[in-house]
Amino acid sequence: ETGVTQSPTHLIKTRGQQVTLRCSSQSGHNTVSWYQQALGQGPQFIFQYYREEENGRGNFPPRFSGLQFPNYSSELNVNALELDDSALYLCASSLSGQGGSPLHFGNGTRLTVT
Amino acid sequence: LAKTTQPISMDSYEGQEVNITCSHNNIATNDYITWYQQFPSQGPRFIIQGYKTKVTNEVASLFIPADRKSSTLSLPRVSLSDTAVYYCLVGDMNTGFQKLVFGTGTRLLVSP
Numbered sequence: 001e002t003g004v005t006q007s008p009t010h011l012i013k014t015r016g017q018q019v020t021l022r023c024s025s026q027s028g029h030n031t032v033s034w035y036q037q038a039l040g041q042g043p044q045f046i047f048q049y050y051r052e053e054e055n056g057r058g059n060f061p062p063r064f065s066g067l068q069f070p071n072y073s074s075e076l077n078v079n080a081l082e083l084d085d086s087a088l089y090l091c092a093s094s095l096s097g098q099g100g101s102p103l104h105f106g107n108g109t110r111l112t113v114t
Numbered sequence: 115l116a117k118t119t120q121p122i123s124m125d126s127y128e129g130q131e132v133n134i135t136c137s138h139n140n141i142a143t144n145d146y147i148t149w150y151q152q153f154p155s156q157g158p159r160f161i162i163q164g165y166k167t168k169v170t171n172e173v174a175s176l177f178i179p180a181d182r183k184s185s186t187l188s189l190p191r192v193s194l195s196d197t198a199v200y201y202c203l204v205g206d207m208n209t210g211f212q213k214l215v216f217g218t219g220t221r222l223l224v225s226p
Contacts, residue, residue, distance in 0.1 A: 042216030056212040105157030
């Protein structure tokens, strides 16, 4: 069973740039969620994708967007990067519905905005 | 969405049993209780999940009283490698744990 994998592991960007982070779900999972974790804080929910559609969103501006592909992998895109976007971005997959599973997290992408 | 409250930090020694209690007064009927462990610069790792009564696996036990308004994670005989942040979460498995809310977690420090 392959776990959740994220790429890249580290990334440095300049304020105003755009970034795309990628996530491969654990096999058998159909739902992907993205979280932002600032240093010393708990993860904050960004959004969730199910059947290639966003079906839940946290308190993040529209410049945070995402995609889920037919193979259940996912991307997180952030436009117009700000210094406060520096954080660990976590992807989690799960199986929704009857007999579902807990969230399984990847090890994240560490984004630094300078 | 059910909010959880846990102690900010706990200290223990190697070989002791550690019990971390989480309060979730507004838990909904369809919510499950899940505990995660997180080491620095890693993603949270699933420890245990339950709905009611007691659940045990190879690393921990989860005790849930009948009213489900709290839960206790029990780590038997902790070691130095159990030093981490532990998060208690409640969410509906059927919706893929939509908008799962993490608190600040409990920082467990295990000393020799």
